[in-house]
Structure formats: C-alpha cells, structure tokens
Amino acid sequence: MSAVNHNPEPSELAYVPFVSVDNMMRNVRAIGVEKALMGIAEYIEEDFLRWESFDKKPRIPAHAPQGVIELMPTSDGKTFGFKYVNGHPENIRDGLQTVTGFGVLSDLATGYPVLLTEMTILTALRTAANSALAAKYLAPKGSTTMAIIGNGAQSDFQCLAFKEMLGITEIRAYDIDHSASLRLARNLADSGLNVTICKTPEDAIEGAQIVTTVTADKKYATILTDNMVGSGIHINAIGGDCPGKTELHKDILLRSDIFVEYPEQTRIEGELQQLPEDHPVTELWQVFAGQVAGRTSDDQITLFDSVGFAIEDFAALRYVHDLLPKTGHFEKLDLLADPDDPRDLYGMVLRSSPENGNQAA
Numbered sequence: 287m288s289a290v291n292h293n294p295e296p297s298e299l300a301y302v303p304f305v306s307v308d309n310m311m312r313n314v315r316a317i318g319v320e321k322a323l324m325g326i327a328e329y330i331e332e333d334f335l336r337w338e339s340f341d342k343k344p345r346i347p348a349h350a351p352q353g354v355i356e357l358m359p360t361s362d363g364k365t366f367g368f369k370y371v372n373g374h375p376e377n378i379r380d381g382l383q384t385v386t387g388f389g390v391l392s393d394l395a396t397g398y399p400v401l402l403t404e405m406t407i408l409t410a411l412r413t414a415a416n417s418a419l420a421a422k423y424l425a426p427k428g429s430t431t432m433a434i435i436g437n438g439a440q441s442d443f444q445c446l447a448f449k450e451m452l453g454i455t456e457i458r459a460y461d462i463d464h465s466a467s468l469r470l471a472r473n474l475a476d477s478g479l480n481v482t483i484c485k486t487p488e489d490a491i492e493g494a495q496i497v498t499t500v501t502a503d504k505k506y507a508t509i510l511t512d513n514m515v516g517s518g519i520h521i522n523a524i525g526g527d528c529p530g531k532t533e534l535h536k537d538i539l540l541r542s543d544i545f546v547e548y549p550e551q552t553r554i555e556g557e558l559q560q561l562p563e564d565h566p567v568t569e570l571w572q573v574f575a576g577q578v579a580g581r582t583s584d585d586q587i588t589l590f591d592s593v594g595f596a597i598e599d600f601a602a603l604r605y606v607h608d609l610l611p612k613t614g615h616f617e618k619l620d621l622l623a624d625p626d627d628p629r630d631l632y633g634m635v636l637r638s639s640p641e642n643g644n645q646a647a
C-alpha cells in the first residue's frame with residue numbers, strides 16, 4: 287500500500303515533490319523500463335483488488351473538433367489523485383504529442399498535494415502495464431506473437447510490457463506511416479524482441495495470438511474488420527477511447543467476450559459505444575479478484591476494450607510517489623503558500639513584496 291504520510295509535520299508540507307519530464311526520464315532509467323512496467327502493474331492490480339473502496343466516476347471531458355482534454359479524479363478515502371490528459375490525433379502533424387498529461391496525488395486529511403508529476407511518459411507506462419496485466423488473465427496461455435497496429439508513442443511501451451509480463455518474443459508491426467514502424471523497430475532492436483514490419487494490417491495479424499490496436503484518429507475507424515479476426519485471439523484495443531473514436535468493426539464486438547475497466551465510462555468512450563447500452567461486459571477487477579473467469583476456452587475471442595481509467599493513474603501516481611525516496615530524482619516545488627501564521631497570508635505577501643525591499647522568509 288502507498289507510503290503517503292497521513293500525519294505529516296507542517297514543515298514536510300511546505301514543498302510539493304515535483305517530477306519534471308527530465309526527472310521522470312531519470313527515474314525510469316534508474317529503475318529500468320521493464321521493472322517500472324512490472325512495478326506499475328503490481329500497483330494497478332493492488333488497487334483494482336480494492337475496487338469497492340474507490341470513488342468512481344467517468345472522466346470529465348472538454349471536446350474540440352481536434353481532440354479532447356480530460357480530468358480523471360478518484361479517491362480511496364485517504365488519498366486523492368487526478369490526471370489532466372489530452373488526446374489530439376492531429377497534433378502529430380505539427381510535431382506535438384497526441385497524448386500529454388500531468389497529475390497530482392494529495393492527502394485527503396489536509397488537502398495538501400504530496401506529488402505533482404508529468405504524466406505523458408507515466409501514461410504510456412501505465413497504459414502498457416495495464417494492457418499486459420489484463421492480457422495475463424485474458425490472452426491464450428503461451429502466447430509468443432503480438433501484432434501491433436499503430437506504431438506511435440504508446441507502442442514501444444506496449445511491446446516491452448507484453449515481453450516482460452507475457453513472454454512475447456515476436457512483434458508484427460503495422461502503421462499507415464512506414465517511418466513509425468521503422469522507428470519502433472529501431473527502438474526495440476536491443477530489447478530481445480524480434481520485430482517484423484508488415485505492409486498491411488492483415489499481414490500483421492498473421493500468426494499473432496494477441497492483437498494490439500493503438501492508432502489515433504478522431505473518427506469511427508475500422509482498423510480491424512470482422513473477417514480478419516480468427517477465433518482464439520486476444521484483442522487489446524487501446525485507441526478507441528473517446529466518443530466518436532473507435533478502431534474495431536462492430537461485428538468483432540458481437541463475436542467477442544468484452545472486458546472493460548469501468549462500464550459507465552467505457553460505454554461512452556470505448557468500442558462499446560457501437561453497441562446497445564445493455565450489451566453484457568465483464569469488469570476487469572472481478573477477473574483479477576477471481577470472481578469471474580477470464581479466458582475459458584481456446585476458441586474464445588477476448589477483447590479488452592481499454593479507455594484508461596482514473597484508478598490506473600492513481601496507482602501509477604502512488605508508484606512514483608513511493609519510488610522518489612529511493613531515486614531522489616525530483617525537485618521541491620514552492621507551490622503552496624506557507625505563512626508562519628496560517629491566518630497571515632496577506633502579511634506574508636507584504637513581507638515578500640519586492641517594493642518593500644523584503645524577501646520571502
């Protein structure tokens with residue numbers, strides 16, 4: 287469980303630990319990408335296993351024609367966390383990320399933040415960790431080959447998580463932009479994964495036991511058609527995560543057993559938006575808890591309709607919070623006013639005013 291200190295000395299709250307992008311990279315390199323993925327997966331599983339203790343709601347979106355900004359809050363009654371995240375598929379044309387984010391973890395008892403961190407890298411890690419964790423319960427046992435359609439920012443992390451947590455050795459990569467696949471293959475060259483770049487999605491899924499779709503386009507896309515999907519595979523559908531944005535043909539959903547994070551959110555945002563509101567789904571946490579079976583037969587098509595849920599980010603924030611004392615890769619951010627007398631906020635402003643020739647205490 288998290289090492290958030292719920293009885294801190296006031297002096298400990300004067301600064302908020304802040305993890306910049308630079309320091310997140312140092313943290314990940316210090317611990318190793320694969321170990322970080324495993325660690326985050328452990329934290330996610332731990333939090334999914336106490337699902338009932340969380341305050342849950344679909345994330346709060348602000349839509350534009352180009353994309354969406356979302357706030358993702360949750361709390362376990364002691365600690366509060368939220369992520370700010372965007373999804374703008376056209377950004378990439380201007381040299382900007384499709385997905386960026388930052389997040390906060392706070393102590394509910396004082397309301398003071400105990401962590402402020404970048405979450406662009408952390409989202410890629412937590413999404414991959416969560417995908418592989420779900421696949422551990424849903425994918426065919428002994429899977430060795432994964433097709434990955436969409437070879438952008440998330441894809442390297444996905445491949446590494448599946449290598450580490452499922453023993454995947456073969457990656458079959460496809461992207462409409464060949465240079466994206468070349469980039470992925472280059473980055474994974476020394477990873478122990480054998481990457482084959484494919485010319486079509488059909489070619490990519492040939493012989494794969496797991497298919498990950500992780501494309502970005504704000505439309506009802508059909509990355510996989512029904513005739514492409516044979517029995518017995520596991521589909522890890524990541525990219526359909528917003529109203530009006532899907533990746534799979536509806537007929538695939540009708541042949542699949544669908545697993546979701548939080549149905550109330552997935553029905554609005556996931557592949558599920560193509561189906562009636564009462565279409566049966568299974569909640570992942572129940573599978574992790576052993577309450578409901580995951581994969582039950584060899585010819586079953588399992589589909590993880592992933593949209594990304596606040597509890598995964600909460601777990602990732604907890605992981606980073608617990609990691610910092612070990613690595614020391616963070617700064618102390620002067621984010622919260624800290625007057626000597628808590629009532630004397632105004633006096634503190636005057637004392638620190640340059641016109642008065644005074645410096646802050």
Ligand code: NAD
Binds near residue numbers: 462
């Ligand atoms: P990205 O823009 O870096 O990469 C997307 C890639 O998909 C690009 O290389 C693009 O060329 C490719 N692509 C687009 N249309 C394609 C098609 N029809 N066939 C094959 N390739 C295609 O984006 P990213 O950061 O890797 O994110 C990918 C998707 O995952 C986004 O839609 C994002 O919103 C989603 N996402 C979901 C979660 C989650 O928890 N479910 C988390 C993070 C990101």
